[in-house]
Amino acid sequence: MEPARVVFTSGFAARYTKGVREFAVQAKTMRDVIGAMDAMFPGLGFHLEEETTLAINGEYHETGLFQPVPPGAEVFFIPRIEGG
Amino acid sequence: MNDTAIVTDSVKRFKWVGTRPIRPDGIPKVTGRAQYGADLKLPGMIYGKVLRSPHAHARILSIDTSAAEKLPGVKAVMTAADLPQQKFDYIGPERVAVNFWHVTRNIMAREKALYEGHAIAAVAAISNSIAEQACALIKVEYEVLPHVIDVDEAMAPDAPLLFEDMITRGVEPVPTKPSNISKRLAFAMGDVDAGFAASDLVIEHAFKTAAVHQAYIEPHACVAKFEADGQCEIWSSSQGHFQMRALTAQIMGKALGDLRVIPAEIGGGFGGKTVTYLEPLAATLSKKSGLPVRLTMSREEVFRASGPTSGSSMWVKVGVKNDGTIVAVDGIFKFQAGAFPGSPVMNGCLCAYAPYDIPNQRAVGWDVVSNRPKAAAYRAPGSPISAFAVESVLDMCAKKLGIDPLALRLKNACRIGTPTLAGPKHAHAGYIETLEALQKHPAYAVKLGPNQGRGVASGYWFNGGGESSATLQINADGTILIATGSPDIGGSRASMAIMTAETLGVDYNQVRAIVADTASVGYTHVTGGSRVTFATGTAVVNATKTAIKILCERAAMIWGVDPEGVIWDDGYAKPAGSNVGDFKPLSLKEIAGKAAATGGPITTSAGVNAGGQAPGFATQFCDVEVDPETGKVTILRFVAAQDVGRAIHPSYVEGQIHGGIVQGIGWALSEEYIYNAKGLLDNAGFLDYRCPVSSDLPMLDAVLVEVPNPTHPYGAKGVGEVCICPPMAAIANAIENATGKRLVDLPMSPPKVLAALSA
Numbered sequence: 035m036e037p038a039r040v041v042f043t044s045g046f047a048a049r050y051t052k053g054v055r056e057f058a059v060q061a062k063t064m065r066d067v068i069g070a071m072d073a074m075f076p077g078l079g080f081h082l083e084e085e086t087t088l089a090i091n092g093e094y095h096e097t098g099l100f101q102p103v104p105p106g107a108e109v110f111f112i113p114r115i116e117g118g
Numbered sequence: 119m120n121d122t123a124i125v126t127d128s129v130k131r132f133k134w135v136g137t138r139p140i141r142p143d144g145i146p147k148v149t150g151r152a153q154y155g156a157d158l159k160l161p162g163m164i165y166g167k168v169l170r171s172p173h174a175h176a177r178i179l180s181i182d183t184s185a186a187e188k189l190p191g192v193k194a195v196m197t198a199a200d201l202p203q204q205k206f207d208y209i210g211p212e213r214v215a216v217n218f219w220h221v222t223r224n225i226m227a228r229e230k231a232l233y234e235g236h237a238i239a240a241v242a243a244i245s246n247s248i249a250e251q252a253c254a255l256i257k258v259e260y261e262v263l264p265h266v267i268d269v270d271e272a273m274a275p276d277a278p279l280l281f282e283d284m285i286t287r288g289v290e291p292v293p294t295k296p297s298n299i300s301k302r303l304a305f306a307m308g309d310v311d312a313g314f315a316a317s318d319l320v321i322e323h324a325f326k327t328a329a330v331h332q333a334y335i336e337p338h339a340c341v342a343k344f345e346a347d348g349q350c351e352i353w354s355s356s357q358g359h360f361q362m363r364a365l366t367a368q369i370m371g372k373a374l375g376d377l378r379v380i381p382a383e384i385g386g387g388f389g390g391k392t393v394t395y396l397e398p399l400a401a402t403l404s405k406k407s408g409l410p411v412r413l414t415m416s417r418e419e420v421f422r423a424s425g426p427t428s429g430s431s432m433w434v435k436v437g438v439k440n441d442g443t444i445v446a447v448d449g450i451f452k453f454q455a456g457a458f459p460g461s462p463v464m465n466g467c468l469c470a471y472a473p474y475d476i477p478n479q480r481a482v483g484w485d486v487v488s489n490r491p492k493a494a495a496y497r498a499p500g501s502p503i504s505a506f507a508v509e510s511v512l513d514m515c516a517k518k519l520g521i522d523p524l525a526l527r528l529k530n531a532c533r534i535g536t537p538t539l540a541g542p543k544h545a546h547a548g549y550i551e552t553l554e555a556l557q558k559h560p561a562y563a564v565k566l567g568p569n570q571g572r573g574v575a576s577g578y579w580f581n582g583g584g585e586s587s588a589t590l591q592i593n594a595d596g597t598i599l600i601a602t603g604s605p606d607i608g609g610s611r612a613s614m615a616i617m618t619a620e621t622l623g624v625d626y627n628q629v630r631a632i633v634a635d636t637a638s639v640g641y642t643h644v645t646g647g648s649r650v651t652f653a654t655g656t657a658v659v660n661a662t663k664t665a666i667k668i669l670c671e672r673a674a675m676i677w678g679v680d681p682e683g684v685i686w687d688d689g690y691a692k693p694a695g696s697n698v699g700d701f702k703p704l705s706l707k708e709i710a711g712k713a714a715a716t717g718g719p720i721t722t723s724a725g726v727n728a729g730g731q732a733p734g735f736a737t738q739f740c741d742v743e744v745d746p747e748t749g750k751v752t753i754l755r756f757v758a759a760q761d762v763g764r765a766i767h768p769s770y771v772e773g774q775i776h777g778g779i780v781q782g783i784g785w786a787l788s789e790e791y792i793y794n795a796k797g798l799l800d801n802a803g804f805l806d807y808r809c810p811v812s813s814d815l816p817m818l819d820a821v822l823v824e825v826p827n828p829t830h831p832y833g834a835k836g837v838g839e840v841c842i843c844p845p846m847a848a849i850a851n852a853i854e855n856a857t858g859k860r861l862v863d864l865p866m867s868p869p870k871v872l873a874a875l876s877a
Contacts (some may be wrong), residue, residue: 043541045288045304048178084209088729092535092545095830096584110542111466114215 035060036106040067043112046086059109064088065099067109069110086111134620135832136770137664142611142631143383152383155339155355156414163341164193166216166396166403166413166494167249169239169256171231171425174265174489174797175278178231178258185255186241187229191248191790194406197239198226201398202371220458222369222614231260232280232457233489234798235422237395240378242403242411251367265489265797270431272298272488280457297688300459303438303483305467311615313446313478318438322448327846327864328790329429329454332448333781333809336385337420341398343410348372350401351623352379359603359643362397363636369398377401380635381605388781389427389495391561392644398655399797406468421802425494426791427503428453428461434470442521444512444530447479451504456492457637461485461870462500465580468540469501469843472578473527473549473735475536489797495646497778498579498734498839502846506864509575509847513854523574523851527737528553546732548761548825548835550574553737555759555821562739562757569744570754571856576737577843581836583728586654587640588661591620592720596707598622600661601634601676602655603642609770613651614658616766617832621662623689624706640725648836651766652827653728659831662726663682672716730829734840736760738779742852749872751787751853754812758844759821763835768822775820775841778825782845784810 037058047055052096057074061067072079088097095101103109122601145799183195204218222228226237239256243249264278271277277298286293288302314320340354340362350372356362367374400413415424430453437446449470453461463483471479516526531553536544542826556562566572591599600618604610611631619626642654670684673691673747677684682690684699690703713720714841741755758775765771788808792801801807826833846864854860859874 041541043305085215088730089540089542089545092543093730094542094580094583096727098725098727098729101729108542112540112542 035103036066038103038107038109040071041108041110046113050081051075063099063100064097064104068099082111085114087114089116092104131601132620133623134616134626135764135766136768137616138767139335139612139616139626140537142615154336154385155353156412157380158341158353158382160341160343160410162206163410164242164243164244164407164802165249166240166400166411167246167253168237168399169241169253170419171227171234171236171238173231173260173262174234174318175263175280175819176260177263178227178229179261180259181239182257183239185257186252189248189252189255191379192241192252193244193409194242195239195252196399196402196406198228199404200406201226201369202688204298209806217459218368220460222763225369225395233491235419235491236457237399240399240403242407246252254682258718259584265636266298267488267490267793267797269452269486270428272486273484280489286594289504294727298487299484300455300487303467305540306480307537307632308478310446310448310478310480314435317445318440319512319515319518320435320437322433322435323511323514323519324864325432325434325510325862327430327503327506329426329490330496330785330809331421331426332388334386334388334389334390337415337417338391338396338424340396340400340415341410341412342397342404343452344401344404346408346503348376350377350404352377352397352401353382354397355382355384355391355658357391357607359605360603360636361392361640361644363395363747365394366397366401370401377505378635378637381633384605384607385605387645388497389499389646392646393425393494393757395424397575417804418802421489421807422493422799425492426457427496427499428455428493430454430503431819432504432507434511436511438515438519440519442519442526442529444474444476447508448480449482449504449507451481451483453500453503454490454493455485455487456490457487458492459485459487461493461496465500466504470504471531472538473576474530475477475532476530479539481539487821490791493514497842500576500780501579502843505575505577505843506846506850509844510850513573513851515861517543524553524557527576546827548732548823549735550575551823551825552735552759552761555823556737556739556757559757559821561755561819567847569746569856570741571854572739572741573848573851573853573855574737574739575789575844575847575851576735577840579648579734579840581731581733581844582649583653583654584643584649585725585727586642587723587725588654588657589639589723590661590665590721592665592710592711592713594708594710594712596628596705598624598629600629600631600658601639602631602654603634603639604650605633605645607645608774609767610645610650610654612770613655613766617655617658618662620832621659622666622706624685628647640723640861648734648838649731651724651834652731652830652836655700655766655834656728656830657724657726660726661722664722665720665722668720668722669706669826670718672685672709672712675716676704676712677701731867732763732829732835734761734836734842738844738848740845740852742849742856744853744871746857746875749868749870749875750832751849751866751871753783753816755816757819757821759823760837760841761823761825761835762837763827764824764833765822766832766834771837772820774838776818778839778841779818779845780810780815782842783849786846786864787867788847788865788867
């Protein structure tokens with residue numbers, strides 16, 4: 035199965051992934067994506083769930099565990115809007 | 119209104135979706151029977167009043183409430199000391215992070231009063247007049263501090279500081295000195311400098327926009343009843359009673375299960391009623407007094423103490439080829455957050471260039487505090503502000519190149535797969551279709567007269583999804599109740615009933631849609647972000663589909679066949695094939711009448727976290743006439759094309775577009791906060807804060823472009839916000855077309871226009 039391409043913004047990458055913005059992850063669901071990233075960077079899963087919103091192949095979603103991830107999908111995490 | 123519709127995918131094929139039944143909330147509203155936030159009266163209810171700061175910026179040295187507490191008729195007095203401390207942290211649901219250290223200080227000041235109107239203390243008494251007297255008896259000792267209102271002045275190194283320890287986030291290296299700049303955001307793609315170097319024409323300009331209020335007709339209002347067992351009920355007019363529950367629980371240190379919030383009818387919100395001002399105060403006063411407390415804002419309080427959207431100072435630069443290809447864009451967007459961090463500057467950055475396919479983009483945003491009320495959401499928060507700057511510069515490019523402004527935009531329009539500055543690629547179409555709709559519109563070819571001009575602009579908004587719930591009940595007579603947690607602001611009761619009727623294949627008039635309280639339906643996020651028809655609509659359709667499955671099972675039981683042998687078709691249970699048996703189709707009413715015999719009441723619920731919402735694209739043009747003697751701008755014509763996905767109830771969709779245009783006209787021409795030298799607001803009322811009225815407006819032409827969203831059961835896209843993004847630039851561009859003068863400072867009021875004409 036073609037891995038998902040996981041992408042972070044440069045600011046998020048600088049904070050949590052040593053500046054690396056892109057990763058290839060085997061995933062069928064967002065649970066797999068978040069689990070794999072948390073295994074690489076312990077604690078990152080919490081930050082992904084709490085601080086980001088998500089686009090899977092350009093489709094926006096709240097960051098969750100349940101969303102399916104198509105083969106070869108681009109999974110892009112962007113920051114949450116700050117509301118006050 | 120001269121509205122039209124363009125359907126791009128197919129001939130409409132629905133029975134109810136796309137029709138215009140009479141609105142279910144119409145009769146209570148026109149007869150004055152609808153219950154708004156201030157209408158509820160409970161036995162023993164007393165009246166709250168908030169004491170507010172008379173200063174723009176002051177340290178609070180002491181608050182003495184003893185005299186107020188002794189006044190006969192006073193039942194409770196509170197200050198910030200009655201609310202628990204909050205951790206300094208950005209947390210929150212959905213795509214919005216909230217810092218409750220700030221929120222609790224906005225609800226009631228602690229160390230400092232940060233703007234005129236900032237709540238200092240509150241009183242509850244047996245009458246409004248006694249509550250007012252008691253407020254006057256509260257002694258507050260202030261140390262008045264220098265203030266700052268304007269965003270550029272607030273960013274100056276010597277500006278008075280609102281927070282002496284605020285270090286700008288997002289700057290490397292981390293600043294060593296505090297400032298009023300809460301945050302810096304930077305987004306980039308491609309090589310912007312190389313893009314400008316490769317351009318044939320580069321145009322840049324600075325812009326300013328005024329803070330404008332959402333100007334909802336109904337001021338904030340609520341009633342709270344706190345019982346001795348710790349349970350609390352709140353009746354509140356808001357864009358989200360679950361949001362009010364969550365915010366009030368956090369501010370008071372309560373469990374969600376101890377609070378029940380009942381939605382009142384709402385008289386407009388536009389984003390401004392997604393935040394709380396009164397509910398925690400009313401609940402605290404009720405807790406202290408043991409009596410139900412009503413708390414309402416006056417119109418003056420609404421202006422002085424509730425959120426407008428940000429004012430801004432911006433700079434935008436665009437590089438284009440001679441053939442109109444945009445090569446590079448750059449922008450600096452400085453947004454007023456008000457007294458606490460959290461302007462919509464990130465949205466402003468990410469929406470600014472989103473309609474376009476531009477290889478090299480950069481946007482830098484600054485979130486800046488100043489001594490004004492905390493900014494709150496306002497229709498597509500942030501996007502209209504940056505669109506004013508970007509769409510103005512695009513118009514300057516089109517004029518310089520001699521290219522029609524719609525053609526310039528069409529040449530650079532985004533498509534599915536176009537990269538965005540936010541990072542993800544566009545997943546939905548719709549922008550090009552709005553441009554083409556206006557190109558074909560007959561009014562675009564109408565010749566204009568002296569002092570008249572035409573302006574074009576576009577806009578983009580993300581639109582929202584997220585968590586919503588619905589509960590469906592089938593009554594014994596075959597009528598249906600659909601309950602959701604979405605306050606009805608833009609016609610959601612009608613659209614939910616339409617989608618239920620369409621899915622079931624029954625008459626629309628059999629369905630009653632209601633807005634249920636927090637104890638009666640599952641969690642539902644706010645009516646905001648243009649999310650309800652998409653997300654709550656998905657929950658409604660899911661609950662209805664589950665009901666259909668149960669109806670088929672009940673029919674199977676009546677017939678004595680396997681449930682798989684029954685299908686649902688156009689409101690009837692029918693045998694799936696001749697092998698199942700020769701049964702007369704059973705209507706929903708017939709099955710409902712046998713509910714007791716077949717297993718009991720038929721009721722279903724659905725909860726969703728809806729994703730895959732499609733963004734909104736809008737393109738508008740307007741014709742104006744400028745009076746050269748007075749500078750008054752008259753709007754002659756306004757045509758708005760918007761991709762609406764699928765209009766579930768077209769009248770409501772057109773109404774959203776009309777409303778967005780009108781609010782945009784006010785933002786463009788007349789609305790602003792006027793502060794005096796002391797930092798006090800001089801125009802806190804509708805006489806002096808000038809919103810457009812009917813006599814200011816021409817007929818508005820909403821063109822519904824329907825490019826359905828495949829991720830919604832009926833193709834719906836959010837429609838309530840993107841319509842406010844283009845008007846300010848469209849009007850500025852029209853004024854330039856009429857006069858040759860480029861206005862870059864909102865509002866473009868007669869004195870400013872006259873000054874430009876005289877320059």
